[in-house]
Amino acid sequence: MLISVEQIPSEEGLHLAGTLAATGNLGRDHELSLPGPIAFSVRLRRQEDRVELDGWLHTVARVNCSRCLEQAPRTVEREFQICSRPQEAMPSERAVELDVRDLDVDYYPGDSLDLSAILVEQVLLDLPMKLLCSEECRGLCPRCGANRNRHDCECDPVGDPRLAPLGGLRDRA
Ligand SMILES: [Zn+2]
Numbered sequence: 001m002l003i004s005v006e007q008i009p010s011e012e013g014l015h016l017a018g019t020l021a022a023t024g025n026l027g028r029d030h031e032l033s034l035p036g037p038i039a040f041s042v043r044l045r046r047q048e049d050r051v052e053l054d055g056w057l058h059t060v061a062r063v064n065c066s067r068c069l070e071q072a073p074r075t076v077e078r079e080f081q082i083c084s085r086p087q088e089a090m091p092s093e094r095a096v097e098l099d100v101r102d103l104d105v106d107y108y109p110g111d112s113l114d115l116s117a118i119l120v121e122q123v124l125l126d127l128p129m130k131l132l133c134s135e136e137c138r139g140l141c142p143r144c145g146a147n148r149n150r151h152d153c154e155c156d157p158v159g160d161p162r163l164a165p166l167g168g169l170r171d172r173a
């Protein structure tokens with residue numbers, strides 16, 4: 001969803017609300033997909049080519065659990081405040097400019113903002129590095145790879161796999 005920066009009224013701003021479909025896999029550090037739409041409400045204010053966005057979003061993401069690797073739904077509810085500036089204004093690495101009001105600064109290419117990209121980025125920012133399907137997730141068995149949330153395998157949970165051949169010998173004796 002592209003919003004032409006010039007068409008944002010600089011006096012009263014622009015208020016947008018609705019739902020937006022962000023389809024496909026959005027893998028970054030973890031596999032992530034957004035099966036449903038992102039519900040949002042955002043107010044845009046413009047000062048020349050600088051746009052401030054202030055809003056909230058709500059969606060359900062599907063992410064891979066770090067322990068058992070199964071996909072699990074995760075509700076994302078987030079409020080955000082971003083300042084978006086033209087890409088030409090992006091500071092060089094040497095002169096990192098800090099926004100005086102300490103807003104998240106984002107840069108738009110050309111002359112329009114891609115609201116879908118901004119919302120997806122906010123969903124990604126809301127996710128922690130390590131995601132679990134539940135705090136009680138028992139993960140995968142390190143020996144046979146069985147998902148221990150679903151069934152208990154026959155493996156010895158405390159045994160060192162390097163000693164398994166010795167255990168076999170003992171059983172036969
Ligand atoms: Zn899990």
Ligand SMILES: [Zn+2]
Pocket residue numbers: 141142143144145146153154155
């Ligand atoms: Zn096992």
